[in-house]
Amino acid sequence: MTTTRTQVAIVGAGPSGLLLGQLLHKAGIDAVIVERVSGEYVLGRIRAGILEQVCIDLMDEAGVGARMHKEGLVHDGFEMLFGGQRHRVDLKKYSGGKHVMVYGQTELTHDLMDARAAAGLTTMYEARNAAVHDFDTAKPYVTCEKDGQQHRIDCDFIAGCDGFHGVCRASAPRSAIKEYEKVYPFGWLGLLSDTPPVNYELIYVNSPRGFALCSQRSNTRSRYYLQVPLTDKVEEWSDDAFWQELKLRLDDEAREKIVTGPSIEKSIAPLRSFVTEPMRFGRMFLAGDAAHIVPPTGAKGLNLAATDVKYLFDALVGFYQDKSEAGLDDYSSKALARIWRAERFSWWFTQLMHRFPHDEAITAKFQHAELDYLMHSEAGLTSIAENYVGLPLDFGARRA
Structure with missing residues (x-):
């Protein structure tokens, strides 16, 4: 067995693990990343x-924002389609001048991977049978197997950035953990195509046939989604069937403008709300999907992971540079306060936009009435906009 010493062992080389690793590197804190699959597989996840x-x-703080700013698309709003009519949510107007940016997670991950490789930092891809040990002591460590050889990584802290099915949360003592979960009775069938987007901004659709979303990755690559039953199989959906059903859920203008084409990728994703409490177990800290999942309706998953990374990074800097454990002690409560607000918004938006099995006819009327109210109310538009662009990091503190 080979033994390595580092300050922070990061389990998981998705966006949260890579972003944390890059930020720590910029701050002069050593970290090793362990990932069970290949880098190519990570980049292949849409x-x-x-x-x-x-x-x-x-x-930007991690020094990897140049391509994002060059190729990302700044969006100051999005559109809501219901009752056959579109209504625009002006994010810039109703959130105090803020916006969002369209930049695919694959591209963001690529930027972080390239920066890590250029700096010569250690990432152990295809590391099998990873396990976390003694995280309830001052000397935690991680073990794994790579290329037939056993490895041990001694560290001060373990960052569990290994996703919903990862080993870190699974290793936390059951008596010390509480999990909250809601599984939704439908999925999103997504199609990626090299076609120009039907609209510059996203269109969220509440239709009698179910939810739809017209999204994008660039000016030449589109991403579309349809609400489908969980019993559907992606093999049952031809490209032609997808485009036909999407058109049935859109308004006349979008039907006329949409450009169809062969799919690059097609998949069905289940929807769930999930939160783990707490997010700290001794010297092991959970971040990103290891600690929480949101339905994609509110576009919060990656952004919540980034916020976790921000809080954890600040806490680790405080420990190493200021010799303070205050940030580490506050990490879980601070992260969870923001997580629950985002979980609420994603749950609410999902309830508002989708058709649920066994809904009575009156439910669609309620949805339409609420949407109509929201689109014609300054308070309603402000609430949607400020939640969509992300509440301020000090949101709770400002209202305490």
Whole structure:
């Protein structure tokens, strides 16, 4: 067995693990990242593409924001389609001048990978059977197997950035952990295509046939979603069937403008709300999908992970540079306060925009009435806008 010593062992080389690693590197704190799959596999995962300002700022702080600013699309609003009519939510107007940026998670991950490789930092891809040990002591460590050889990584702290199915949360003592979960009775069928977006800004659709979303990754690559039953199989959906169903859920203008084409990727994602409490177990800290999942309706998953990373990074800097454990002690409560607000918004937005099995006819009327109110109310538009762009990091403190 080979033994390595580092300050922070990061389990998981997705966006949260890579972003934390890059920020720590910039601050002079050593970190080793362990990932069970290959880098190519990580890059092959098609995920979110809407970045809040917190995430944008962290990419800049990590020194990897140049391509994002060059290729990302700044959006000052989005559209809501219901009752056959579109209504625009002006994010800039109703959130105090803020916006979001369209920049695919794959591209963001690529930027972080490239920066880590250029700096010669250690990332152990295809590290099998990772396990976390003694995180309830001052001498935690991680073990794994790579290329048939056993490895041990001694560290001061473990950052569990290994996703919903990762080993870190699973290793926390069951008596010390509380998990909250809501599984939704439908999924999102997503299609990625090299076609120009039907609209410059996103269109969220409440339709009698179910929810739809017209999104994008660039000016030449589109991402579309349909609400489908959980029993559907992606193999049952041809490209032609997808485009036909999408058109049935859109308004006349979008139907006329949409450009169809062969899919690059097509998949069905289940929807769930999930939160773990707490997010700290001794010297092991959970971040990102390891600690929480949101339905994608509110575009919060990647952004919440980035906020976790921000809080954890600040706490680790405080420990190493200021010899203070205050940030570490506050990490879980501070992160969870923001997480629950984002979970609430994502749950609410999902309830508002989707058709649920066994809904009575009156439910659609309630949805339409609420949407109509929201789109014609300054308070309603402000609430949507400030939640969509991301609440300020000090939101709770400002109201305490």
